[in-house]
Amino acid sequence: MRRAALALLALGACQSADVEPRAASRLPSTYDALIAPLLAERCTGCHGAERAKGGLRLHTPEAIRAGGSTAPAFVSGDAEASELVRRLALPLADEEHMPPGDKPQLDPLERALLSGWIRAGAPFEGRVEALHASQSLERHPNPPAPIAPAPAASLAALRAALVHVQPIAQGSNGLWIDFAAIALKTDDALVRSLLEPLKGQVVELALARSHVGADTLALCAEFEHLERLDLRDTRLDDAGLAKLGAHAKLRELVLARSAITAASIPTLLALPKLERVFVWGCALSVDDLAQLRGRTDLLVDAGDKPDAVLAELEPPPKFTNELPSPDAPPPGDPTASINTTCPITGSPVNAKYTRTFEGRVIGFCCPNCPAEFDKDPAACAAKVISAVEAKPKTP
């Protein structure tokens, strides 16, 4: 949530200066990771290798640079002036709107992504980091990590022991392993025997409610891809946790209801990638928590999150029915007459012939009657007003 909000803020602000040269990172470029897949999903069916509606193809950088038959697809650095962005922003019913109204549409985040990319200079190489900040925009959230396939026999051994093992995503060799089914029988020796051969594959490991301790943590320290470790409801203590050392990848650590104390603060602060730690039910004082929270890139959840703020309480409700119904005729135009029949002849009023008396408009049937009115305006107006008010209003 935090990330998505940041990304949205950043979309407006990002400039070409944010673009890192591609060589600097092994990660795929913004164009490859985000832009090309989006265009492929929503546009290239009509603007691609096979078809070029409006003379425009969007399936390669060259084609995008070439633009369409009436306009270039984009103006580098200026999203608002870009034909592509303009078309996306048109009302759905507009026949120039893209993709055409009956086709699957882009959602606001996807539109923001294309605008943000053009604003950043529409780079085909390199990364506009702000656009990647929101993971939910990533079409390929798992750039092929250099994880080797797990040995078959070790996976089979896990399954035979009823330990849950599953790839973290299709096509990944990284593993999520959960000991939930046999937690109460799980100890250091079992964990070591099962996981020692999978050191290179474990990405998420859940050992909640088990009996593991220092030796398991020493083993975890060797899991080079480990990102999430769940040790909730274990008897793990400070000395045990310290065995983790300064693990380079660990992002999330669940220590709720474990036996760690303030002595583990240095261990936690030393984990370079740690983003989130759960320490509810541990022997940590308010001051200890404050010390942990001193590290601003670390979210410390100690079960002490304040309740939502109650900002307003409405007064006890009163019921009336004073609001006009939306089906009632619109309140009259102030230049319309209050009467519908002419006070002189009794014929219907013609809107062309009126007199105004004390702010009220009185209507007549022909050019002659206003002159009649002018002879005694007060008396004539009084007659009209009393006639109008006597008539019951339509409910």
Added chain:
Amino acid sequence: MDPLSQHHLSLTRRRFFSRAASGLGAGLGALSLASILGGERARGASSELPVGPHFAPKAKRVIYMHMEGGPSHLDLYDYKPELRRRFNQDLPDSIRKGQRLTTMTSGQARFPIAPSVFRFSRCENHTGGVWLSELLPHTQQIANELCFLHSMETEAINHEPGITFFQTGAQVAGRPSFGSWLSYGLGSANANLPTFAVMISQGQGNMQALAARFWGSGFLPSEHQGCKLRSSGDPVLYLKDPPGVARLDRRRMLDLVGALDEIERRESLDDEIDARIAQAEMAYRMQMSVPELADFSDEDEATLEMYGPDVRKPGSFAANCLLARRLAERGVRFIQLYMRGWDQHGGLPAEIKLQTQAVDQGQAALIKDLRRRGLLDETLVLWGGEFGRTVYSQGTLTETNYGRDHHPRAFTVWAAGGGIRGGISYGKTDDYGYNIVENPLSVHDLHATLLHVLGFDHERLSYRHQGRDYRLTDTSGRVVRELLA
């Protein structure tokens, strides 16, 4: 050829082609890992390897609190103070637009507007606050965790098709339930417990029947169907060994039956035999794991207190919320809670008070409890009924009493937890809470978004049956990215 051999042959062909197709569709990486994992299957593990998520999931499991009957969005979540100044006015035609009504109110001479009698409070969230009814004091405390979807709509106007639609993505019974899809897609994370557990709490008012097909697996292998945990007596029926049968006897019997089943399976290649073996083995393991699961004696006092006094009554919504947490932490994939009794056609103010008293504290405690244990991050929580209720009164309207009919055009559900943006309100209804004016959300959109959070492309999580590929989202559905964390 004799019919039996023909049947065997066709099964073999069907299996061959369907396996080959799913292998190819899943991509090479998955194929290799799947075949490694499949190389040696634990005895009694599921007959079919799970599809596995298409991309790294944000949530690993679901707790879905279904409010059977259709809670009134107008008295709980969708704050319309202006309606108080339209008390007893007729619902304007420009709002009703001649839409279909149930036969319970279509004969009414008038459709008088019934403003909620309850007071609302504004709770801070990331989208300028959300107004919640005084009926939900505990839920107010966690408003900053919840993602309120004020613009749900459904096609169904009656309970049975309405629940079926939310559970299976179709109004007509027979498709697999959401939980079954997840079981099929992700498999079990705890081989000792059902992958898809169902618990029912009785409510106060009008209650509709809850049919087992709501948690049925449709055309998916039957091991993916929901397993109902009962609230009194044994949580799972027929789990205990009958008197005189020792656990060892049971083991021997299972081994023998298993060996026979295995012979039959090799002969017929019928998937259902795999499912039967799996279920018998699981029942055997559940004999040990279920009693421990349902025993709250290891919960501390403060935790029990947080769930409220009802937590000590087995089968109450609060007790089932705590049980849901215990199932979640033991790796159960899909936990379906039903709360019956929201069908308040008459006497709504009094009845909804009892209903909300029964759910409010438990559901809020569940969110808090999951959160502090580090489980909320990876658990997707969903709360909602099969539709909302009408702004006009069914039956006589007074300043203190009214009823409301079914209303499918607009209503509120909320989600929280793994992968969902907490603390936001999404979508808007008109001044009458009758029509959606902003960001309509279909049931398919909701399903597509939830599947996305669980690591699935809803267009690719499919199962071939009777010659076509079926999905939870049928042929539509859109991932609503604004709702993603």
